[in-house]
Amino acid sequence: MNDDLREKFLPRFVASARQRLERASQLIADGANAAPSIAADLHTIAGEASIMGLHDVAQLAREGERAVRIVGGVDDGGIVLALYKLWRRIDELAPPKRSSA
Amino acid sequence: MAIRRKQILIVDDSVLVLDMMRAALDAAGYDVLIANDLAQLEEHRRFHRPDLVLMDVQMPEAFGDDVAMVLRAAREVDAPIYLLSTLDEAELKRRAADAEIDGFISKQMGAEAIVSRVREIIGVGGPR
Numbered sequence: 001m002n003d004d005l006r007e008k009f010l011p012r013f014v015a016s017a018r019q020r021l022e023r024a025s026q027l028i029a030d031g032a033n034a035a036p037s038i039a040a041d042l043h044t045i046a047g048e049a050s051i052m053g054l055h056d057v058a059q060l061a062r063e064g065e066r067a068v069r070i071v072g073g074v075d076d077g078g079i080v081l082a083l084y085k086l087w088r089r090i091d092e093l094a095p096p097k098r099s100s101a
Numbered sequence: 102m103a104i105r106r107k108q109i110l111i112v113d114d115s116v117l118v119l120d121m122m123r124a125a126l127d128a129a130g131y132d133v134l135i136a137n138d139l140a141q142l143e144e145h146r147r148f149h150r151p152d153l154v155l156m157d158v159q160m161p162e163a164f165g166d167d168v169a170m171v172l173r174a175a176r177e178v179d180a181p182i183y184l185l186s187t188l189d190e191a192e193l194k195r196r197a198a199d200a201e202i203d204g205f206i207s208k209q210m211g212a213e214a215i216v217s218r219v220r221e222i223i224g225v226g227g228p229r
Binding site for chain 1: 157
């Protein structure tokens with residue numbers, strides 16, 4: 001993807017990925033049995049990142065997806081770590097806005 | 102005489118993927134139809150004759166290779182059908198062969214390489 005298109009679509013990608021990661025974190029916090037849903041969200045992040053040429057992001061998302069599918073649940077430290085690494089990388093792409101309270 | 106731009110139908114459950122691929126393919130001179138679900142796919146299938154179909158695999162309603170197999174078996178789509186997914190190439194190759202469709206393109210290539218692959222399959226796009 002050329003730089004103009006990447007710049008155009010990056011804000012949407014970041015917003016969407018954050019939303020998916022927040023949903024995954026909430027499901028884990030709730031103790032919900034939501035492995036398929038989390039795996040699907042990570043798969044989507046991997047696909048979107050791949051199209052944009054963000055190959056490191058895509059790789060992290062694929063690793064997380066693989067971890068969820070192998071473990072078959074979400075109560076595993078490896079999955080939380082994978083989500084955390086992905087979240088940090090997304091924040092590097094677009095630092096979150098801080099509220100001026 | 103007007104030159105008809107080649108038309109590509111993309112099926113994917115991610116609206117962002119659809120919008121990004123439409124932008125990249127449109128810039129390369131292709132007409133792009135997008136379908137976010139099976140209802141939209143069916144609508145396009147009835148009213149258009151695309152030159153190429155790119156089908157995601159893991160979608161909420163169904164696996165894309167299963168849908169492609171149905172379309173191909175029923176001879177409802179004449180155009181080449183390729184899976185477009187981030188799954189590993191070995192799995193994509195197996196799924197495409199099992200579905201008896203034309204092949205696969207890995208999303209892992211990125212948009213520019215996907216456009217190049219499309220050009221290899223159906224030729225160059227028309228004028229913008």
